[in-house]
Amino acid sequence: MPQEINKKMRSRAREMLASGEVTQVLAWEAGEFPNYPAPAFFKDETACGRILYDRFCTANLSKFMIEATRQTGRTLVFLRPCDTYALAQLIKENQINREKAYIIGIGCEGNVAVNEGEERGLLESCRVCVKTDYPVCDELIGTENNSRTVVTGSERFEGVTRVEETDTSARYDFWQVLLSRCIRCNACRNICPTCHCKVCILEGENPLEKQFFHIIRAYHQNGRCTDCGQCARVCPQGIPLQLLNRKLIKEYKPVEVQP
């Protein structure tokens, strides 16, 4: 399935570059490591031959559009459902010049986790994903088979409830062990689509600040996080950061201006 979509992506990209409708294309290409494709810009039709779409294409492309739509010319970008949610949020937050973006929604069956170049089953965030639609897009490719939700209903937050069901001290210990591993590499912040502040209020090196960094960062995403799971995926220390965001998502209630 991804192979067919890949073919269509390449041909559509070539078409749009040739006609001048766009000046560059944002998608993935094979990376340095096996099964680890990287986001890339493609500026001419020949380059489009390198466009790669497979089940290892996990990195969000939406965040690159902030800078891309500031440049002259239009960018064609291929977005999976979760990525269109992220882009929609960025548009809402005035970070994207919508006219400079041409968005093609692409079909997604869920991404696969990779460890040392080998497949390790569906990514946790894909396992519980219910996003099969494209809140913002101009066109669709290969979206007929998007339903692959494995887990539905309240089971989707099973990871969160498992932690909730332990007692307070156990929870504290659980997070102390995990957060002590944090090296403040900031990868989670850098990959997060809704983390786009010019200057991060949490810059700094204080030792216990690692804990506050994650509490505050998760909290800043309250109501904005699109549950893409990238933060946990990119953490080099394997901290399940998405649990914090999902806890907030699970209980999120918009502000009700009513008694």
Next chain:
Amino acid sequence: MRVNVVAFCCNWCSYAGADLAGTSRLVYPSNVKIIRVPCSCRVDEAFILRAFARGADGVIVCGCHIGDCHYATGNYHTRQRMESLFGLLAFMGMERERLRLEWISASEGAKFADTMAEFTAQVEKLGKNERYTGDCIKATDAEAAEGI
């Protein structure tokens, strides 16, 4: 060791309620220290985390009753934010009873005193806080140095 309780009170309702408790000479524990804010919606998560990091054992946020906010919609935001924040902190192992959100009007001096007494007793039962203590948010120290 005595527990420290920090209370954030909004100028128009709960701070005035605290003043009324004073005018009425009602007694409540001196562990409670009040910080005045224009609206309960001014209370940032950073303030609460900083309080615990600096030695507070309990934090209570007080505002106007729902529907009565001096700034029309401020306390609706407070309600949503504090519910999310307290839930997140509890999730991370902070004892939920160390955090409280209370609506106290300017005429509720007795409620203010009673709430402070009750909350302080609750925190005393839990004892001194040893979670999420220590320095944090260095960026604001830098701000402090620049006098912003």
Next chain:
Amino acid sequence: MRIGVFVCHCGNNIKATVDAAYITERLRDDSSVVCSAEFPYLCAEGGQKLITEAIAEHNLTGVVICACSPRMHETTFRKAAAKAGLNPYRLEIANIREQCAWVHKNKEEATEKALSLAKAAIAKIKLSQPLFPGESRVTKRALVIGGGIAGIQAALDIAEAGFPVDLVEKSPSIGGKMAQLDKTFPTLDCSACILTPKMVDVASHEKINLHTYSEVEKVEGFVGSFTVTIRKKARSVDMTKCTGCGDCLAACPVKGKENRKAIYIPYAQAVPNVPAIDRESCLYFKNGKCKRCEKACQPKAIDFTQEDERITEGYGAIIAATGFEAIRLDAFGEYGYHANKDVITSLEFERIINASGPTGGKLVRPSDGSVPARISFIQCVGSRDATARGKPYCSKVCCMYTAKHAISAKEKHPEIDVEVFYIDVRTPGKNFEEFYRRAVEVYGVRYIKGQVGKVIGENGSLRIQAMDMLENGRYDAVTDLVVLAAAIEPSDSAKKVAQMLSSPIDANGFLSEAHPKLRPVESATAGIFLCGMCNGPKDIPETVAQASAAACKVIGLLVKDQLTTNPCTAKTDENNCSGCGLCAEVCPYGAVGVISHSTAVNAALCQGCGGCTVACPSGAMNLQGFSRAQIIAEVDALCG
């Protein structure tokens, strides 16, 4: 920084519990504190003198007062500071009386706490900035949107105070719903008789500009300097030439909407007394024929070429008085409103009994023109209704107007049997209870506590099936005329107007007041005021009171030459702001605007709540007087 600390004894109020001398001494440990003194009563003249002299003597750049609540004397001490040449916002108060000395018994603990509170105030003042209230101009002209009794009263009050006021009304005449009423409760005054003098006053007042058949299209600006575009719809009649003779009405062959001609004056006492052509039913506008009105008009006032006109004007304040409508009854099929001509609404009943109405005041059934032998009034149609089709609130005026209708019916035809189906009878106003009791005891109106399940047409009459709760049984009877007290809701234009004014509306669509108890006629948005039904169900006396109150607020604003704005406002650091707009979403006043990848706070609108500051993830937004660093410094001082 050079800080002066002043510790008040407040006689014995503080001194008895808090060791003032100890605190005064200990605070000197802070190297920024260059002077620390105690005094019996700082608020007294002697105390003020101590402070002002110290500011001069020690070149103080900040002052901390340890005394009673800032809610008592913050203004007093700020004025003293200003007098001595220190910016008044370089002064902070530690509340060691109401929130310390008066609420704790243990002297040691109270003293330690007072010291802590003082240190927090010092920490806060170290991070303070001099703040300067802004000034914005005031255009001395008011706009009133809505020409019912609320708008009329407000306009008259403002004009009488000497200020020019524009009154905009969307229908061809002012008067609103009150002009359609026959009599008003509980006095049974003739509505038109008490209203028309006011309408004439409005038309003739030199300070009032009347724009009828007009609507507000756009509102820009903020308190003191609004810019509003008004669309004056084309009447097709030249108002300067028309004499109100009515020849055109007689000549018109068309029966348009609501049984009136295509060229019409809404009612006999209309102000202005100038007709308008309803272009949707006029034969000329539909297919180019007729023009009989033009031929009949001697002053040659008919002008088929007339077009909508737009005017733009500046105002210092705006009053919303957009009134109400009765809800549509489509979802209330059980009462048979659409199926039966003899099931009517209360307003329609009002028009029937009104001498200037469609039947000339004869109380007759719409179906056959006969006098009904029995009239049944059904209360709370759509009010006090928790389901989606109705309104959760009580519409307030219906119990009284139904009693009025019942009495009117009995006055016209004493032999008519009148019954009222009710849930409760609500008579809170002056002389209201007495009025209702008259209906029951003097006029013999039957009140049945129970809800009506169904109204069905039956052989030219109507059958009612209801519950009688006091008799504890079903009620099943035949009647000739059913009158439904339909719930009240804000007028169709209310939402549009509210949005144009950035004025919040509540869950029921009524324009919200700034504070339910203490600011009932102001909107949360500065410079916008509300009165009448647009803000919630109310009767005529309450409406008139609100209208005058709103006018009073407007006059208080317009007498000023400049508006002083609150200096403790939010402020964006544009270097750090990414323009995400999360701050703007939170602001109750629409004071934050997103402009080209940054935000800007309108200091004239900002009330300083700080909600935006907390919504901002980057910290680019901050609140002057209660900045992030300041509050964190207070937290550090209190917990350390």
